[in-house]
Amino acid sequence: MAVCVQDNRFDIVTKNTLYQIKADEYGVLCHLWYGARTDCHMDYLLDYPDVGFSGNPYDVGDKRTYSLDTLPLEYACEGTGDFRTPAISITHEDGSTALDLRFLEYRLTKGKYSIPGLPAVYADEKEAETLEIVLKDTASDVQVVLKYGVLEQADVITRSVVVTNKGESAVVIKKAHSLCMDIPYGDWDWVHFHGRHTMERQMECAPLIHGIQESGSGRGTSSHQQNPTVLLCEKDCTENAGFCIGAALMYSGGFQTQIEKDQLDQVRLVMGIHPKTFSWKLAAGENFYTPEVILSCSVEGTAKLSQRFHHVIRNHVCRGKYQFSERPVLINNWEATYFDFTEQKILDIAKQASELGIDMMVLDDGWFGKRESDTSGLGDWFVNDNKLVGGLQSLIGQINQMGMRFGIWVEPEAVSEDSELYRKHSEWVIRIPGRMPVRARYQLILDLSNPVVVDYLYDRISKILSENHIEYVKWDLNRSICDWYTDRLPQDRQMEMPHRYVLGLYELLERLTHDFPDVLFEGCSGGGGRYDAGMLYYCPQIWCSDDTDAHERTLIQYGTSFFYPTSTVGAHVSAVPNHQTGRDTSLKTRGIVAMAGSFGYELDLSTLNNEEKKEVAEQVKKYKEYQKLIYEGTYYRLSNPFEDGMAAWSWISKEEAQILVQGVVYRSASNTLRRRLRLTGLNEHASYKESESGRVFTGAALMSGGILLPRLTGDDAAFEITLIKWK
16 A cells, blocks of 8 residues: 555655655644655654744643644644744634644545646556545634645655635635645755746756745746746755655646745745735635645656656646657748748648658648737637638648648637727726736737636637647747736635636636547647646647747756656757847757757748758658657756756667667867766666667766767757667
């Protein structure tokens, strides 16, 4: 069994880890351990002095060493003597905010729990168990159920919370985080992934300071600026050694991650919906469900931790036809034409692409309504007859006759004021009465917390998909969200709207992906502005960034790789000079960087000469040969591009039959020795043959001495090495 219970101590045991908690003699649920399996009761580590100004619960009598302000708690509350950051905050009918949760009961079931209206890790009864621990407030009828999903072989634990009002009057939830974990040991760095539009998920590592450090988003989406993931790493942790903990929130709206280092050098990690854009009135008899956190840890460094997240997201988050199957190599017309295209121009791009082995033509923004620029037309999901004279069916038919599949871009959540939809239903947009709304990219946001709007969008998008042979949808959102207000909720419940919006988005995506199972949905929000495990439940890949510059992409994809598998990374070869940075990189470099994801092109093929077209055809052929390895192989980061002057990575197939090593050296220099690159993840006793030279190396040599890179010239020069297991 993955969960063992004895004397109110709960041992959550996975293949390599132990998560241990205990309800003590007062019913307080304490966190004892998360780390390597120890086969021991870890409560011996709890040895607390009488700490000045840390008070004591009334029911412990004169035990001045017992304080909620110092104990490692499993789910911390507000207002009852623990002055650290809480996981939950509730206002009762009388205006008080205290909550004192004590152990009531537990339940243990086979299989993995699900969450109404929210994405969650899924697993069957042979793969998972669910532990539910019920806590009750000492002075009210508020109950909190802590849910733990245990995927034993995957070394993953999921966390979610249900707040239940069993009283007769409403309460208001001001904060309800999904994860709370106190760590009373260790010297930690925290790693988060910050950024901006066109430069997402930049890894930043910093030592914890005393007090609270925080990352989060109040932008209505998980955002370009911060990602809903976090690492805690002990000081000696590296890629391949040392202890680290990772957490990823399965939520696509505003989130908060707080880490507090307290007066005793203990660390508290809480993670969930951002209270800045959240409040929830919970009526008598109602439940509130928090989104899920995926949790794992490693005593073998961050590479092993990343691989555990890659496995659980690919196998237990992503769903549908394209979860494991090969995906088409596509060409998108956006950077080739922007809004300025005709039907003939799209057909010309498709024809050239088909001749080079590309599988799919994707028609981006501008095919609908009066959409000649980003100032109009958004929301009018009918064909722009000026551009596509024969309509979508004619265009798709001609592209299909070339042997190409067809995909399309949509941005259903937003609307232009210059549109038929807005003129007919201006009341559907999010805006505060008496205030002018904030525009971004000249567009406003439709209220997806309104079921009428969700139904309308479902009808429009499903009509397009039903009437046309469309096999791919790029689902975009090109702004952050503010102006939260809806006249469908009373004044004191307005801040329920941001969460209701996310629930509406998930409902819409669930309906569409269920009804159109053969369509590959790709998530996008100005690139990587909503790159989170919640969206990956509906879309098995996400456009990684609007920055298609190969050099910048190595940095973006490096940060992305800490939690998200290669198969989820939308990555394309674009034109040079690059449209975002003006940088000029070789076609080889652009191809190799884009192969570290779901591969495609975003350029006007007619601008390429014959040699470049031949190279494109070779890239497509090579990617199709490697795709299974890239999606299913074990991924390793072989360098830190922020420190090493190069980005390098590898995949190793099952049983190490095939190894693909790729990378980019940022700057070349004269009169230097050849760079060597240490590989990892190999069997030190096995032998491996390098395909190009035919030379055979031992695994020990490749991991200790490394392999010599070819001599490279020019900046941002790419390399590729393939090896096979020899014996």
